[in-house]
Amino acid sequence: MHRASLLLVLAAVAVLACGCSYSMHEYQAAGYAPATQTSGPPRQAVWIHSRANQGVILGVTDNTDYVDEAYQRLLSQCSGDIVAVNTRYSTKLGFLSYRNTVEMQAFCLE
Amino acid sequence: MASMRRFLPLFFLGFAPPLVGCATLHRAQLDEIDGQHGHLVPFEIHVSETGVNTKAVGQIASVAMRSARPSQLASLVALFQFGPKTGNVVYDDEFADAVATTILERCPTARVTGLMSLRESTNYYAVSGEYVTVRGYCIVD
């Protein structure tokens, strides 16, 4: 009975481990001061958000272009100053493959 | 034999630190610090998620059941957790996404400076606490 319950726990862990395992590498909050027009009345801020992924099989890849992609997608959403940039870098783990994700949230000041 | 018994408590004391967890700092980043525009009021935001070390769980189960099968099963599960890892595996990678809005709750004027972003973990062998800590200052007139 004891062995059966332990095996059940292990089977539950195995089920949980497949398909929804992640590794959280880094989170950065920075850049809350505007790059230009640093004085004057407060400006209206709008949340903008971008995300880019890279699928990798067996760890073979030769670039990190998904980071630049997320950055450019963020820039394309705002023609004004972009402040309060929060960047998350994580990986969704899988069977002999994984998916890297960079997600950026920021404020657009028009 | 008597001298061995005297040193036995010291031997077990050596394992005491793992009982309270091993702390690891994976990443640290510091943003600009502007002290020219007002009084700085510190704040700290701390979010966490439970991490699991599948191989360690398998090893513990193998010792408990006196069988190699749990370790073998854990090794099989590890194939489904392939990829770069920082700390232990978590089951939700969005646990830190609320930090952005929480910073604005702490500083409603959005005048924030001196942000330090940390990625840490505290390891308790089979499980761990995976943390994101953000410390900063609100600029107050």
Place this chain on the structure above:
Amino acid sequence: MTKPIFPFAILSALALASLAGCTSLQSVSVTQIPADRSRPLHAQVSNTALLGIHFDNDFIEPLTANLMRQCPQGRVTGILTKQESSVYVIIQVRRVVATGYCVYDPPPAQPSEATAMQEMH
């Protein structure tokens, strides 16, 4: 008796894949981004080592100077910094890439001569 080709095919595929290398992102950071993005900047430094044995981190030092050289007497902002690591069998390449924008702040407003004349009266 013919030799089995299936293991050879797998080994060949793995060898070809290893030539592409294993590139991973170690760290990424972003600062505030300006509205004026007409002057993009780019700088990159790298360091190669056998078996991943590096004896110092001095390769990073020229990075800031490279960016500043592209923006004389300006301000470098909107910096995206990526730290990467690539492994090609027994060779490891560390790379730091920084992209940003160069902005020139408007000069501070000068006091008008009319004001000075009014003060004299």
